[in-house]
Amino acid sequence: MPGVVRARRRIPRAVLIASCLVAVLLLLPLAFLLLEARQVGWTELSALLFRRVTATLLWNMVQLAVVVTALAAVIGTGAAWCVERSDLPGRRLLAMLLVLPLAIPDFVVAFGWVSVLPAVSGYGGAVLVMTAGLYPLVYLPVAASLRGADPSQEETARTLGLGPWRAFWHVTLRQTRPTILAGCLLVSLALLAEYGAFEILGYQTFTTEIFTEFQAAINAPAACALSLVVVLIGLVVLAGEGALRDRGRVARAAHNSSRAAPRHRLGRWRWPAVGALGSLIAVALGMPIGVIVYWMVRGGSSTLPQSASVANAAGHTVLYSAAAAAVATALAMPVALLAVRSPIRAVRLLERSTYIVQGLPGLVIALALVFFALHYLPFVYQTSGLLIGAYAILFFPLAYVAVRASVMQAPVALEEVARSLGRRPLAVRLRVTLPLIAPGLAAAFCLVFLSAVTELTATLILVPTGVQTLATQFWAFTGNVSYGAAAPYAAAMVAISVVPGILLGRWFDRRPTRSAELS
Amino acid sequence: MARPTGATGKWLMGTALASILMAALSGCGASPGSSRTTLILYNGQHPQTTDSLVTAFEHQTGIQVEVRSNDEDVLADQIKEEGTASPADLIYTENSPALEYLQSTKLLARVPQSTLSRVPAKYNSPASDWVGVSARVSVLVYNTTLLKPSQLPTSVLALADPKWRGLLAIAPGETDFQPIITSIARTYGKTTALKWLEGVGANAQQNRYPDNETITARVNSGQAAIGIINQYYWYRLRAEIGSSQMRSAISYLAPRNPGYVVDVSGAAVLKSSRHQAAADRFLAFLVSRQGQEILAHSDSFEYPLGSGVVTARALRPFASLQPAPLTIADLGDGAEAVALLHQSQLL
Secondary structure (H helix, E strand, C coil): CHHHHHHHCCCCHHHHHHHHHHHHHHHHHHHHHHHHHHHCCHHHHHHHHCCHHHHHHHHHHHHHHHHHHHHHHHHHHHHHHHHHHECCCCHHHHHHHHHHHHHCCHHHHHHHHHHHCCCCCHHHHHHHHHHHHHCHHHHHHHHHHHHHCCCHHHHHHHHCCCCHHHHHHHHHHHHHHHHHHHHHHHHHHHHHHCCHHHHHHCCCCHHHHHHHHHHHCCCHHHHHHHHHHHHHHHHHHHHHHHHHHHHCHHHCCCCCCCCCCCCECCHHHHHHHHHHHHHHHHHHHHHHHHHHHHHHHHCCCCCCCCCCCHHHHHHHHHHHHHHHHHHHHHHHHHHHHHHHHCCCHHHHHHHHHCCHHHHCCHHHHHHHHHHHHHHHCHHHCCCHHHHHHHHHHHCHHHHHHHHHHHHHHCCHHHHHHHHHCCCCHHHHHHHHHHHHHHHHHHHHHHHHHHHHHCCCHHHHHHCCCCCCCHHHHHHHHHHCCCHHHHHHHHHHHHHHHHHHHHHHHHHHHCCCCHHHHHC | CCCCCHHHHHHHHHHHHHHHHHHHHHHHHHCCCCCCCEEEEEECCCHHHHHHHHHHHHHHHCCEEEEEECCHHHHHHHHHHHHHHCCCCEEEECCHHHHHHHHHCCCECCCCHHHHCCCCHHHCCCCCCCEEEEEEEEEEEEECCCCCHHHCCCCHHHHHCHHHCCCEEECCCCCCHHHHHHHHHHHHCHHHHHHHHHHHHHHCCCCECCCHHHHHHHHHHCCCCEEEEEHHHHHHHHHHHCHHHCCEEEECCCCCCCCCCEEEEEEEEECCCCCHHHHHHHHHHHHCHHHHHHHHHCCCCCEECCCCCCCCCCCCCHHHCCCCCCCHHHHCCCHHHHHHHHHCCCC
């Protein structure tokens, strides 16, 4: 068991210090929330919190999170199995298309449906839009895990007399369970923080209420105090995922399997499966892209003048998002190394504390940075540097998940060989570890990039004054019901995101056993 | 096992470093090194209104204005958080409560008398800390295929009548909704205002939208039959989609009905601004004949308030409006309306 050896390795001090700094950085928004909440008296807070509407909003949030997470898990896992383990026709093309919905911002999808079919709204609309947008967060890691998992366990189960369904249920699903759970965690945290799509769909959750509170009342402390409730829910989700993951520990997938699993024959299910995945892609990808094209063709005239051309806004969006992706990936590295190589309790706590930001509204994180920047680093305020930092904090968990997965796959033995050959530790990290986890870094970069491209609420507060991004211009136009003029900005967001989307698909698509296969 | 991909790793680190450097550089570029004055305007007004005014001002004075647009209440929160370190020189909002809130936190500078005197005093800050720039009026918007003019109510209170169940649209989070609540509370008391909110909330169960733009669009498309908005949203929608696409019309409430409210948009200079003189010039420009003429002709469809300029658009003339006698001080910072919204569970 290599894991046992890993646990005893000494933690390099630099990695430990870097990880602690990252954790502190990521907990800044939480510290800000507590500071603000202290300004609100308990009477005011309880009057705001203990109301009928709070229960309704929490229920809205929970029922959506449960249903969408479950649907995303089923669809993501099912699609991954079809693409990776069956003889589905056209699976290479499907493998690429199934990832791409991740490249379309949820609020663009929501806008797509509502601007053409206003009846798509409320709970049903939210389930549809969010499931279609978020299932790739389960599909991607599960597909990768199915590809890397050792097929011999399933084969053994089959020779012992288990039917194909039971073998799938008892063996394959168990092997991939930690991965499915990690995907579900991202889906549910994303649902907790979602705002733009729900506002367009007219579906109220606790988070949309926080935004409304910010926009309808000038009482930031009260709105911040409400955000603490979201933090609590996020902690419950994290604890739940942690507990389930621990139970599934024995079933951790072996990543160093030496051969590919045989593909199952779909038989008469072949075409129904193609039809199902085709409809999924039509809903998740075809519909929003179709609507964008429709509005672009219908015309872009608007009484609202452009503050920035598509090219100008796209330039800023790419610059900020790429820089944020690089920073978030760099920040994720020490934490992932520490968490994988020294899985002790304190480290796990530190690791999990970094997930909290994922559930926080971007607006709150932005206000936290306004506060800390003006108090401690006034010269960075409203520079692009601070905005990039905000993105890096907001999307750190996404980078972390990808980096951690690849660190887990990088065998520590190779580093030890390099060291025993007399290489200095730093040289070992640069020459051995980094190349080993590079694909994971690329995936982390892409995930953060995709998310940052569409960020709106933190951007409006922290972007350098006078600068427009694609998301802020899209917001300005849709706010004015100028759908035709908004469409090119949405199209640019999608176009920019497609390249990282494809790269991401290819990273998860790559076979860990490729070198073995080639040799 | 992954192939050793040293090249990818290096490329990645290179990209990372390059992007951080670029970011740092562009960050430095954002602070103006030139001697020309650059004003920073926090804009809660509709961008098209602000854009044309800023362009004309820059042209006339040579002073640059950089605009940061966001929701007016978020901007007020942001300025409160920034305090005296705020980079903003000016704030321009759609409604008076955000300005009254900043006034109460002592963050606004006194507006010169010469600027204030361009606008009737009742549309300015009672403490002379901001100046009124333009106004609009609340009206009913209704779908012309679903409703006949004779079916329309003349009092805002009637909108709480159960006969509008499923037909009414509201936007509880919209700042323009709050003056109507305040007005009802001032006229009939808080209990009636609360009952009214509960009534309209129930009637609009299926049609609760984030803002007035959406109410207008949904009434026009027939998803809702009636709503209460500020008149300019209807004119803007018409300018946006064309008269042939309009399936709705607007209607005024009875004279001095509490739902018949004039909302004032205003602007102020921040006390912490290091360009007080230039910022004062911007305020003066907004209410000058030239600035007001821009508003009068623009697609914002608001009523100019200063320098005796009247709208050039085919709106009901401002002088002929008969709104409820609600003052800026009555509206305050909107906290009373928000408390009622909370109590009625609409927020």
